[in-house]
Amino acid sequence: MNQLKKWLGIVWMLLGPVAIYYLIKTAAAEISKNPVTNTIIQWAVFVIIFIPIAIGLIIFGYYAFKGEYDRLPENSTEI
Amino acid sequence: MTQPSQSKTIWQVIAASSVGTLIEWYDFYIFGSLATVIAEQFFPKTNPTAALLSTLATFAAGFIVRPFGALVFGRLGDLIGRKYTFLLTLILMGGSTFAIGLVPGYATIGFAAPLLVLLLRLLQGLALGGEYGGAATYVAEHAPPHRRGYYTSWIQTTATLGLFISLGVILLTRRSLAPDLETSIQRFNDWGWRIPFWASILLVIVSIYIRLRMNESPLFAKLKSEGKVSVNPLKESFGHKTNLKMVLLALFGATMGQGVVWYTGQFYAQSFLETVCHVDFDQSRTIIIWAILFATPFFVVFGGWSDKIGRKWIMLIGMLLAICSYQYIFKQFLNLTQPAGKTELTEQRRSLGEKTILLPKSKTDSIHLRTWEVHYTDGAVFHEVKQDTLWTDPARAAITKTATVYNEKKLDTAAYRKIVMWMFVLILYVTMVYGPIAAFLVELFPTRIRYTSMSLPYHIGNGVFGGLTPFIATLLTTIYVSDKLSGLWYTIIIGAVCFFIGAVYISNRVDPDVND
Numbered sequence: 001m002n003q004l005k006k007w008l009g010i011v012w013m014l015l016g017p018v019a020i021y022y023l024i025k026t027a028a029a030e031i032s033k034n035p036v037t038n039t040i041i042q043w044a045v046f047v048i049i050f051i052p053i054a055i056g057l058i059i060f061g062y063y064a065f066k067g068e069y070d071r072l073p074e075n076s077t078e079i
Numbered sequence: 080m081t082q083p084s085q086s087k088t089i090w091q092v093i094a095a096s097s098v099g100t101l102i103e104w105y106d107f108y109i110f111g112s113l114a115t116v117i118a119e120q121f122f123p124k125t126n127p128t129a130a131l132l133s134t135l136a137t138f139a140a141g142f143i144v145r146p147f148g149a150l151v152f153g154r155l156g157d158l159i160g161r162k163y164t165f166l167l168t169l170i171l172m173g174g175s176t177f178a179i180g181l182v183p184g185y186a187t188i189g190f191a192a193p194l195l196v197l198l199l200r201l202l203q204g205l206a207l208g209g210e211y212g213g214a215a216t217y218v219a220e221h222a223p224p225h226r227r228g229y230y231t232s233w234i235q236t237t238a239t240l241g242l243f244i245s246l247g248v249i250l251l252t253r254r255s256l257a258p259d260l261e262t263s264i265q266r267f268n269d270w271g272w273r274i275p276f277w278a279s280i281l282l283v284i285v286s287i288y289i290r291l292r293m294n295e296s297p298l299f300a301k302l303k304s305e306g307k308v309s310v311n312p313l314k315e316s317f318g319h320k321t322n323l324k325m326v327l328l329a330l331f332g333a334t335m336g337q338g339v340v341w342y343t344g345q346f347y348a349q350s351f352l353e354t355v356c357h358v359d360f361d362q363s364r365t366i367i368i369w370a371i372l373f374a375t376p377f378f379v380v381f382g383g384w385s386d387k388i389g390r391k392w393i394m395l396i397g398m399l400l401a402i403c404s405y406q407y408i409f410k411q412f413l414n415l416t417q418p419a420g421k422t423e424l425t426e427q428r429r430s431l432g433e434k435t436i437l438l439p440k441s442k443t444d445s446i447h448l449r450t451w452e453v454h455y456t457d458g459a460v461f462h463e464v465k466q467d468t469l470w471t472d473p474a475r476a477a478i479t480k481t482a483t484v485y486n487e488k489k490l491d492t493a494a495y496r497k498i499v500m501w502m503f504v505l506i507l508y509v510t511m512v513y514g515p516i517a518a519f520l521v522e523l524f525p526t527r528i529r530y531t532s533m534s535l536p537y538h539i540g541n542g543v544f545g546g547l548t549p550f551i552a553t554l555l556t557t558i559y560v561s562d563k564l565s566g567l568w569y570t571i572i573i574g575a576v577c578f579f580i581g582a583v584y585i586s587n588r589v590d591p592d593v594n595d
Contacts, residue, residue, distance in 0.1 A: 012331075059327060
C-alpha cells in the first residue's frame with residue numbers, strides 16, 4: 001500500500017501542472033471567443049483561485065512521493 | 080472535559096451552536112435562492128444572461144471569500160477562544176444580510192447598487208468562513224469520544240435546514256403580499272424580496288442572546304489556563320510540514336469531493352430543474368423542500384453510524400454512489416419534464432399573448448414570441464412559446480424555422496413525486512458525505528490550532544470547489560451546448576479524484592482523544 005501511495009504521488013504532482021495548463025488554455029479560448037468584461041472577470045477569478053489549489057496538489061503529491069503519508073499521526077504530539 | 084457531566088449540557092451546547100449556524104446558512108442562502116430576482120434589481124437589464132451571470136459571480140464571490148474568513152476567524156478562535164469568535168461572525172453575517180435588504184436598486188443609484196451588494200456579499204462569505212469551524216469545534220470539544228460523530232452531525236443538519244427555511248420564507252413571502260397570487264408575485268419581485276433579508280435580523284438577535292449565555296469550550300479554557308494557547312496559529316497550521324500535510328489530505332481526500340457532491344445535490348439540481356428543465360418557480364422549490372425534509376434525519380443517522388464503523392467509508396461510498404449515478408438521475412429530470420408522450424387537452428389551450436423584442440446588439444432584427452398555456456390529460460400545464468426570428472436579411476429569413484420551447488412547467492403529480500424521490504436520493508448522498516465530516520476534521524488536528532486548521536480545508540472544499548459548482552456547471556453547458564448534462568462532468572471529475580485520494584491515503588481510525 002505504501003508503494004502505491006508513493007507512486008500515486010507522481011500522478012498528483014503531474015496532475016497539478018496539467019490542471020493549470022488546461023485552466024489557462026480554456027480561459028484564453030473562452031476570453032478570445034467573447035472578450036467582454038464579464039467573461040474576463042469570470043475566467044480571471046477561476047485562474048487566480050485554482051492555481052494556488054493546483055500548487056497545493058503538487059505539494060500533496062510531493063509529500064506522498066516522499067512517504068509522508070505512509071503512517072498518519074495518531075496523536076497531537078506527532079504533529 | 081471529555082465526558083460531559085450531564086447529557087443536558089451537550090444538548091444545550093448543540094442547540095446554541097446549531098441555531099446560530101442555521102441562521103448563518105439561512106442568511107447565506109436567501110441570496111442564492113433569489114439570484115434571478117436580485118439580478119433584475121441590481122444589474123443592468125439589457126442582457127438577462129449577463130445579469131444572471133453577474134449575480135452568480137457575486138454568489139461565487141461569497142463562496143470564494145470563505146477560505147479567507149476561515150483564516151481570519153480561525154486564527155482568532157485559536158487565539159481568543161471559540162465563543163467570542165463565532166459571536167462576532169454571527170453579528171457580521173446578520174448585519175450584512177439586513178443591509179442587503181436595504182440597498183436601493185440599480186434604477187435608483189446606478190452602479191453603486193451592485194457594488195454595495197457585492198461588498199455585503201463578501202462580508203457574508205467572510206463571516207460564514209469563520210462560523211462553521213467554530214461551531215463544529217465547540218460541539219466536538221464538548222462531546223464524549225464515542226458519540227462525537229453523532230453530536231457533531233446535528234451541526235451538519237443546519238446547512239441543509241438553512242436552505243429549507245430560506246426556501247420556505249421565500250415561498251411564503253411570495254404568496255402573502257396580496258390576495259391574488261399574480262399581484263403578490265409582482266409585489267415580491269418589486270420590493271417583497273427584501274423581507275427575507277430583513278427577517279434575518281430578528282433571528283440573529285435571538286441567536287446572539289443564546290450564544291452570550293454559553294461558556295467557552297472546556298478544552299480551550301483548559302489550554303488557556305495552562306498558557307498553552309498557540310502564539311501563531313497560521314504559522315503552526317500551514318508553516319509546519321507535519322500539520323500542512325494533514326490540511327492537504329483533508330482537502331484533497333475529503334472536503335473537495337464532499338463540497339461538489341453537496342452543491343450538486345442541493346443547488347445545481349435546483350438550478351437544473353429551473354433553467355434547463357424549465358420547471359415552474361414554486362414547484363422547483365417545493366421539490367427541494369420535500370426532499371430536504373425526508374433526507375435531513377440521515378445526517379444524524381450517518382453521523383452516529385460513523386462513531387461505530389469509522390468516518391472514511393461512509394463519506395467515500397456516498398461520493399462514489401454520487402459520481403456513478405449523477406448522469407442517470409439528471410437524465411430522469413430531463414425525461415420527466417418533457418412534453419413528449421403527453422396528450423394535450425386542445426380545448427383548454429389558451430393564448431397568453433405575443434410580443435416582439437429586438438435581438439441583443441441588433442437595431443433591426445427581432446424575435447417574435449407567441450405564448451400559449453397548454454393543458455395535458457395527466458394534469459400537467461406547460462407554457463408553449465413559439466419563437467420566430469424576424470431577420471431583415473431575406474436570405475437568413477428564408478432558412479430560419481420556428482422554434483418551439485416549453486417553460487414554466489407545472490408538472491403532473493406522478494412526475495412531481497418521481498422528481499422529489501430522485502432529489503431525495505441526491506440529498507441522501509449529501510448526508511453521507513457531509514454527516515460525518517465535522518467529526519472527521521476535528522479529529523485530524525490538535526486543540527491549539529484546530530479552529531484554523533480545519534476551517535481552511537473545509538471552506539476551500541465547500542466554498543471554492545463546492546460553491547462554484549452551479550456556476551462552473553452552468554458555464555460548461557454554455558460551452559458544450561449539445562449536451563445538457565455536460566455540467567455534471569465538473570462534479571464527476573473532482574469527485575473521482577477525491578474518492579481515489581481518500582480511499583488510498585485516509586485512515587478509517589476514529590481518534591479516541593481530541594483533548595490533545
